[in-house]
Amino acid sequence: MNKKIGFTCAYTPVPLIEAAGFSPFRIFPDSKAPDQAGHLLHDNLCPHVKKVLDRALADDLPELDGLIFINSCDSMRRLADAWHEAKPDDPIILVDLPSGTNSLSLDFLSKEYERLAKTLFRWNNEPFSIKKIKDKIDNWNLVAASVKKIEKKMSRDYFPGYASGLQQIINTAATESTDKALAMAQKELQPEEPAKAGLAPVFLFGNLLFDPKVFDLFEEWNVHVTASDFCTTSRFITPVDTTADDNIFRALASSYMEQTPCARTMDTAKPGDIAQKIVQRAKKSNARGVIGFTLKFCDPYLARIPMIRQALQKESIPFLMLEGDCTMGSMGQQQTRIEAFTEMLGV
Amino acid sequence: MMYDHFENAVKGITDKLNQDPEGINAKKKYVLELSKLGKKLYSEDETIAWCGVTAPFDLLGAMGITSCFVEFVGAMLSSTQTAGGFFEEAEDSGFATDSCAYHRAVMGAVLKNAMPKPDFIIGTSSPCTAGLAVMENFAHQYKKDFFILNVPQNYTQDAIKYLAAQLEDMTLFVSDHTKRPLSKEKLGIALENFNASSTLLKEIYDLAKTKPSPVDNNLLKDFSTVITLMMGTQQGVDICQAFKNELNHRIETGQHTSSKEKTRLMWIQNRIQYPFPINEMLDDLGAKIVVDELNDVTWEPMDPDNPFESIAKRMISIPFSMDTTERIKHIQTLAGEYRIDGAINPCHWGCRQGTGTRGLISKGFKDINVPVLNLEIDCVDSRNLARGQIETRVEAFLEMLS
Numbered sequence: 048m049n050k051k052i053g054f055t056c057a058y059t060p061v062p063l064i065e066a067a068g069f070s071p072f073r074i075f076p077d078s079k080a081p082d083q084a085g086h087l088l089h090d091n092l093c094p095h096v097k098k099v100l101d102r103a104l105a106d107d108l109p110e111l112d113g114l115i116f117i118n119s120c121d122s123m124r125r126l127a128d129a130w131h132e133a134k135p136d137d138p139i140i141l142v143d144l145p146s147g148t149n150s151l152s153l154d155f156l157s158k159e160y161e162r163l164a165k166t167l168f169r170w171n172n173e174p175f176s177i178k179k180i181k182d183k184i185d186n187w188n189l190v191a192a193s194v195k196k197i198e199k200k201m202s203r204d205y206f207p208g209y210a211s212g213l214q215q216i217i218n219t220a221a222t223e224s225t226d227k228a229l230a231m232a233q234k235e236l237q238p239e240e241p242a243k244a245g246l247a248p249v250f251l252f253g254n255l256l257f258d259p260k261v262f263d264l265f266e267e268w269n270v271h272v273t274a275s276d277f278c279t280t281s282r283f284i285t286p287v288d289t290t291a292d293d294n295i296f297r298a299l300a301s302s303y304m305e306q307t308p309c310a311r312t313m314d315t316a317k318p319g320d321i322a323q324k325i326v327q328r329a330k331k332s333n334a335r336g337v338i339g340f341t342l343k344f345c346d347p348y349l350a351r352i353p354m355i356r357q358a359l360q361k362e363s364i365p366f367l368m369l370e371g372d373c374t375m376g377s378m379g380q381q382q383t384r385i386e387a388f389t390e391m392l393g394v
Numbered sequence: 395m396m397y398d399h400f401e402n403a404v405k406g407i408t409d410k411l412n413q414d415p416e417g418i419n420a421k422k423k424y425v426l427e428l429s430k431l432g433k434k435l436y437s438e439d440e441t442i443a444w445c446g447v448t449a450p451f452d453l454l455g456a457m458g459i460t461s462c463f464v465e466f467v468g469a470m471l472s473s474t475q476t477a478g479g480f481f482e483e484a485e486d487s488g489f490a491t492d493s494c495a496y497h498r499a500v501m502g503a504v505l506k507n508a509m510p511k512p513d514f515i516i517g518t519s520s521p522c523t524a525g526l527a528v529m530e531n532f533a534h535q536y537k538k539d540f541f542i543l544n545v546p547q548n549y550t551q552d553a554i555k556y557l558a559a560q561l562e563d564m565t566l567f568v569s570d571h572t573k574r575p576l577s578k579e580k581l582g583i584a585l586e587n588f589n590a591s592s593t594l595l596k597e598i599y600d601l602a603k604t605k606p607s608p609v610d611n612n613l614l615k616d617f618s619t620v621i622t623l624m625m626g627t628q629q630g631v632d633i634c635q636a637f638k639n640e641l642n643h644r645i646e647t648g649q650h651t652s653s654k655e656k657t658r659l660m661w662i663q664n665r666i667q668y669p670f671p672i673n674e675m676l677d678d679l680g681a682k683i684v685v686d687e688l689n690d691v692t693w694e695p696m697d698p699d700n701p702f703e704s705i706a707k708r709m710i711s712i713p714f715s716m717d718t719t720e721r722i723k724h725i726q727t728l729a730g731e732y733r734i735d736g737a738i739n740p741c742h743w744g745c746r747q748g749t750g751t752r753g754l755i756s757k758g759f760k761d762i763n764v765p766v767l768n769l770e771i772d773c774v775d776s777r778n779l780a781r782g783q784i785e786t787r788v789e790a791f792l793e794m795l796s
């Protein structure tokens with residue numbers, strides 16, 4: 048079995064992990080580990096970060112040969128700090144991620160990704176190989192293409208279980224291997240049941256939604272997920288445009304900076320563009336309404352909700368905003384509101 | 395309304411200073427300069443940039459820009475007890491109640507049209523994600539051009555070069571708006587002033603280290619954070635000089651020995667902004683905040699021949715820009731230099747950047763045997779203040795220290 052590298056953020060290029068001979072292991076905040084992270088951090092940090100640290104504190108993790116943290120937001124920075132304390136023997140690398148996209152930032156991030164790649168090869172005592180990186184990126188891009196195809200299908204028709212199936216593929220790429228995810232995408236996701244009508248087509252966005260069961264729940268509650276934008280859903284499988292630059296790290300940097308529109312990254316030429324992107328994606332996926340689901344205390348998302356609300360209102364797209372933690376339990380509390388919302392969409 | 399407020403403040407303080415032309419009056423002079431800045435911001439005659447906390451105000455000043463970090467306004471609204479309506483406005487439009495209240499207050503002010511309209515916005519990724527998000531909201535709301543300075547969190551050559559190049563780009567961005575290029579001469583003067591202010595700041599802080607310390611609980615409140623707004627100007631140098639004179643005078647006249655100083659304290663991050671008599675309470679209990687965590691000079695002198703790199707190094711050197719290990723090392727050094735007996739960490743509600751380090755800071759203090767009191771308090775929004783509880787905890791802490 049391959050040695051594993053833990054990571055927590057969608058800006059982590061999985062192909063670099065695999066090229067160095069490791070398996071990726073995205074640490075999802077799903078655990079029964081007791082709540083203790085608040086002592087080291089603070090209670091008013093996002094539940095994602097706290098639960099991930101809880102897992103470390105409770106030894107609720109597989110053996111990891113190293114950890115990659117991304118300086119994506121204050122909570123993540125603090126998680127990296129706390130990890131040093133909780134697991135002082137773990138090799139850790141913190142990748143600095145610029146907030147705005149411009150050519151200086153791309154240069155900087157490409158150097159950070161190169162530093163990451165070299166560190167990973169070193170951790171595994173493997174000779175550094177650009178060829179291996181390129182091969183793994185090609186593989187990753189195949190998964191990305193499959194995910195796109197699946198999403199396209201989802202946006203046209205509702206197939207029961209399709210959304211949770213897609214999530215399983217994405218989670219496999221995040222926690223096992225790209226090869227396995229690719230095999231699943233190619234073989235397993237042939238819809239067996241015919242397309243059905245009657246559910247409300249909804250676009251979902253937010254920070255973290257990763258449990259496939261949640262997508263089944265949504266269906267039970269009358270939601271046809273036409274597409275989604277979370278750092279754990281298809282956005283995680285960022286296709287890498289290898290033709291964008293001769294330097295593979297620059298190609299990686301531009302793909303991740305420009306195609307992964309997490310709320311924490313801004314296009315300074317279009318402030319607040321995340322709102323427009325959500326409107327466009329909702330429309331493109333034929334959704335009739337939008338549900339935002341964000342974790343409590345997540346500054347990057349919560350600070351953009353007013354402008355997202357405004358943009359959706361302007362386009363007369365109904366919007367439901369939900370806030371919670373990452374547990375299935377917190378989802379259950381949302382049932383009535385979601386059902387009322389889909390009823391209002393009048394499908 | 396705000397313009398009148400600042401104009402009245404300028405008039406009132408100027409009158410008072412004129413009545414005492416020989417006096418040192420450092421704090422009054424400082425508040426006068428801040429009120430003048432407020433007046434300029436609200437005058438509608440200036441080129442205004444709203445900025446993040448770590449923006450290079452000396453460089454912007456040299457380019458003829460009146461600039462300020464938005465949290466300054468949040469603090470001012472809180473201290474004048476006028477923030478309530480702005481919090482409500484922001485919350486009604488969907489800004490989360492558990493976000494940092496510095497930002498909620500200014501967002502409310504933007505939405506209520508109570509902020510001066512900027513000509514452009516300069517966000518900084520340090521100290522916090524939330525601050526940058528608010529800057530994007532400003533740019534979106536005012537439909538103004540937006541520039542981001544990404545402050546890396548490692549003090550490496552690559553990081554310095556990256557930030558220096560961004561600073562250079564920023565000057566082009568500013569010139570595009572003002573149609574004036576950066577004048578090397580003006581920048582040289584600003585950096586000279588900055589260096590003179592930095593030297594004086596170091597002297598001020600060295601004086602504050604004296605035991606007993608000549609400071610009082612209010613004198614240097616949030617000083618380093620705010621003084622950066624004027625360090626590139628002659629006025630900044632004069633203010634720093636006045637504070638140095640004030641402290642020397644207190645030492646010479648023995649005022650500091652007469653003040654009670656049973657317990658020497660460090661205050662972590664920012665102070666409480668609204669009227670809450672914690673300083674008086676500490677006075678009564680014989681405790682003195684001798685150092686605020688951010689009151690320090692962490693940078694080398696600015697090099698006028700290498701201005702962007704110098705400013706970049708300065709921005710990264712601020713403890714909030716780097717990781718918590720660096721921040722804790724800095725705190726521990728200050729604790730030793732100021733010979734403190736204890737520390738108070740207010741854990742400002744809503745600040746992930748700061749409160750996210752609560753446990754690590756506590757451990758950092760424990761490692762050097764300095765007790766720390768973690769309060770859970772919103773330093774800007776007083777609506778949920780559990781006053782009695784805070785007072786009891788502070789009292790118990792000081793009792794334990796004595």
Ligand code: SF4
Binds near residue numbers: 093
């Ligand atoms: S982006 Fe939000 S959800 Fe993600 S780690 Fe940061 S605060 Fe938490």
Ligand code: SF4
Binds near residue numbers: 521747
């Ligand atoms: S208190 Fe914290 S969140 Fe608020 S402005 Fe300061 S660093 Fe940012």
